[in-house]
Amino acid sequence: xxxxxxxxxxxxxxxxxxxxxxxxxxxxxxxxxxxxxxxxxxxxxxxxxxxxxxxxxxxxxxxxxxxxxxxxxxxxxxxxxxxxxxxxxxxxxxxxxxxxxxxxxxxxxxxxxxxxxxxxxxxxxxxxxxxxxxxxxxxxxxxxxxxxxxxxxxxxxxxxxxxxxxxxxxxxxxxxxxxxxxxxxxxxxxxxxxxxxxxxxxxxxxxxxxxxxxxxxxxxxxxxxxxxxxxxxxxxxxxxxxxxxxxxxxxxxxxxxxxxxxxxxxxx
Numbered sequence: 001x002x003x004x005x006x007x008x009x010x011x012x013x014x015x016x017x018x019x020x021x022x023x024x025x026x027x028x029x030x031x032x033x034x035x036x037x038x039x040x041x042x043x044x045x046x047x048x049x050x051x052x053x054x055x056x057x058x059x060x061x062x063x064x065x066x067x068x069x070x071x072x073x074x075x076x077x078x079x080x081x082x083x084x085x086x087x088x089x090x091x092x093x094x095x096x097x098x099x100x101x102x103x104x105x106x107x108x109x110x111x112x113x114x115x116x117x118x119x120x121x122x123x124x125x126x127x128x129x130x131x132x133x134x135x136x137x138x139x140x141x142x143x144x145x146x147x148x149x150x151x152x153x154x155x156x157x158x159x160x161x162x163x164x165x166x167x168x169x170x171x172x173x174x175x176x177x178x179x180x181x182x183x184x185x186x187x188x189x190x191x192x193x194x195x196x197x198x199x200x201x202x203x204x205x206x207x208x209x210x211x212x213x214x215x216x217x218x219x220x221x222x223x224x225x226x227x228x229x230x231x232x233x234x235x236x237x238x239x240x241x242x243x244x245x246x247x248x249x250x251x252x253x254x255x256x257x258x259x260x261x262x263x264x265x266x267x268x
Contacts, residue, residue, distance in 0.1 A: 001129060002140040002154065002162065009122035012172045015250055017197070017228045017236060019211065020044070020054065020114040024061075025223065028081035037082055040112065047116060050124050053231055054116040059211030060095055062104040068215040069106065075215070076108055086111040101207045113211055115231045137162075142171075145182040152182075173247040192247045195239025205235040 005011070020040055026033035047054045063072045072089075079087040088109050090098075095107045126136045143157040151165040171178040179186045200207065214224040228236050 001126075001134060001136045002142060002156070003126075003136055003138045004141040006138050007123075008126045008136060008138075009119040011248065013122045014119045016118060017239075018115045018117055018230050019228060020056070020116055022059075022079075022084055022110050022112040023082045024075055024079050024084060024087070024108075024110055024113075025216065026078065026082065028078055033078075033082045037084070043116070043121070044114075047121070052116065052120050052124060054114055055210075055231060056112065056114040057210035057229065058098070058109065058111040059113040059213055060090070060099055060102065060107050060109055061213045061215060062095060062102050062107040063215045064104040066105065071215050071218060072106065072108060079108070079110070084110065084112055099209055099212055102212060115211070115229065117231050142178060142181065145178070147183070190247070192244040192249065193241050194244040194249060195241055197236040197238030200235040200237065205229075205233065208235045 020043060021036055022040060023033055023036035026036060044054065044056070046052070061072065061075060063069055076087065076089060086109075090107050090109050092102075092104055092106065095102050095104065095109070098109065129136055140160065140162075141157045142154055143159075144155040145167065146153045146155070148163070151163060152167045154162045154164065154167060156162070167182070169175060169178045169182070173190060173192065176186050176188065176190050208227045208229050210229055212227040214226065216223050222241060225238060225240070230236065
């Protein structure tokens with residue numbers, strides 16, 4: 001396994017809210033629905049087996065106006081079709097038994113959602129791979145991918161060749177570039193957007209017990225601004241979505257001019 005950074009989980013794995021998604025939102029029968037539900041179950045089993053802390057805290061999806069009730073009903077239908085257990089409609093009074101500070105008119109209770117530290121999950125996977133005789137080679141950025149008669153040669157930017165019968169590219173933010181290195185022409189190109197979060201002060205963190213989400217607007221590909229109590233007990237609210245001036249532009253406003261020009265031109 002080749003890892004570009006000096007440790008695993010440095011990029012997308014370590015830059016998310018740590019939510020274990022239930023499979024509530026996705027169209028029944030779709031790959032997203034199937035993989036989210038099966039992946040959640042496998043993730044929970046893995047954490048239990050390896051002693052990785054997680055919290056199946058559940059979440060509430062809160063409608064704040066009548067115009068959101070049809071969308072709430074559709075989420076309930078999808079939850080049932082996707083095989084989620086224990087999802088139920090709840091009045092405001094019932095929601096406040098779970099999250100005393102919420103306000104709205106109605107909602108859904110989703111018991112199977114939770115939180116985990118994905119960096120710890122990735123770190124343990126790397127340890128298990130190494131123990132099984134498959135070391136994780138860190139600091140190896142891919143520079144070239146070349147097919148051969150016997151398989152594929154992946155050459156790092158430092159000129160180190162690695163031969164494999166099969167290459168599985170899990171390149172995250174650079175997945176499209178790695179695919180093109182391998183001679184493929186993916187029909188999509190990654191345009192980096194950054195989600196920004198605020199953290200509640202410790203004095204206010206008690207206002208949120210678990211996960212509190214709005215009813216998503218079907219016109220947009222986002223779940224809306226929500227509250228997340230992370231596995232360490234801190235509470236975040238967000239995200240927004242802003243065009244990032246680089247694929248690794250996690251904070252600040254100073255742009256990566258080379259990355260920005262690549263995005264504007266639409267090519268590497």
